[in-house]
Amino acid sequence: MLQVLEFILQKPKPHGIWGGDCGSNEHNVSVAITWTNSSANNLTALDIVRITLASCDTADNALERVGQLITEHGVEDVKFSLIICDPTKVWLVSCAGKLWAAQSLSEGYHHVPRNGLAVTTTIEKSSEDLQEALKAMGCWDGEGEIDFASCFNSSPDSTEEWSGPEPVGDGSYALASMFETLRTAAQATTSRSATVFVLCSDLISCHWFTGTPDTSESVFKPFLFATKPKISPLTKALADNEMTLLHKLHSQRKAASLKHLKALETACVEEVSAYLAEHPEVNEELDELMKDCVEAEVKFYR
Template structure:
């Protein structure tokens, strides 16, 4: 299971009043295992057997979801977003191997099931709590970060008990490793002892303080952009452990956009955009095909020539500028963006062949 080194910037810092979250997936043992990017329509987001074995039940309207999977064969994901502008990531998980083949849910399941129905971040926090209370495994400890265009929350879980804290700082780095919620608890399981540290009470170390912000630092003047977050994740990446990276730019008034590398180490990769257009189509190059170990995007990326990255970074910057211009003129995504991610992935691959 991958962990995630996350960076969150609240709207007072960001251009156009957006909220921006970036995540580097981290896993020293499995850095070369493919990370898949998969899109699910509302008719298919609940199909299949969950990774933990519990039945994928949910109520309410079902939403479309874009999902990153930390390895092939998983039903759920470690990061994703839905068409209502909710983004959710798994930042840390422990002892989940004991939960397989039982009537429980893994962190990857909770990401997918929450995104399938959450209308906003408050709904997402409540949904995570309900899933943990009903299908949490006694040996499992997990940490999530949930965002929409207005707010960000941390949710820490131990067995069937959970606690959540709303982010008050205007920006924060949330490292992987340990439970994030300690003594500040804004929502929780019923009967939780608010006077105690949640992490200590559940025999888990709290997250160690981050080593500091990386890359461009939010200045509090509304100028922080998705490109700044790209550079932040690149500055924080580690060639020996950093896997696929993701950035979500969440907008309350306009179009939210989600960026995926689909390849390891943000410092050696480029970000490709996805929006919830009327009928999105993404490239099969971001999914592992039968009898393969890697996505074709990952495989070709690993064989790239050094000069390719410079050209691709130029295309990335142009893509950011063109989309920002589009978003400034439109408040919804038209069908001309249906194949946005597909086109960008296939343009990247041309530089590798």
């Protein structure tokens, strides 16, 4: 039986912040930051993402690892939320200091808040003795349910809505729809890049990245954990510069190029989806997939 979980994160990212806020590994585990108040001098959410992806092969393992890291290394006043996925499980995790709380997300579509701690009153797993710790801190009086985000004055914005048309459960909201949702979200605020993870248990998982600033004027390119995947030199940071050559070329684009690029993206989605439906295992034909797509894109920038 085919099990597929497609998940997107609507989180515009400020220009100038570089990498590490989301990722996936060869075990089909994906981790992404949904919000953080940041702290450059201590264990940060970026570190948590990298460490978790390097050591975990399921979403449940990743949740346990995050809990261990927070319990052992969490720092007061550092707060953030993560989303952890594999093909069959999704965890939303909020962390504050050395405490954490998590809830699982069921099938369907979920809007994850980009401001504040995402876990509120639905808590399925948490730090050991969370209730006692919150009472000792004066965050909870022991009466009624715990609102984790509220305990740390970091409740998410309850007025935030889905960007663009909200998906319905009739199967019409597909991969291309996710791309447009992220483009719509990017129009409302400054955005650096966007990612869509398509995680499959019985087929090859595919990860779609823009890799360029301003998602509203970017196209998505596919990456697979192929036999020996090759990444284009265009996506590597230039010497003494955080900007990649792809980033630089994209910043010099002409407005008319987006129409042609979106047509290229549509064709790519159709071809890749058809290929993966017929080939359940990776092979050397896929090694240069992202490299070829990036190099096809930059032809429209030059």
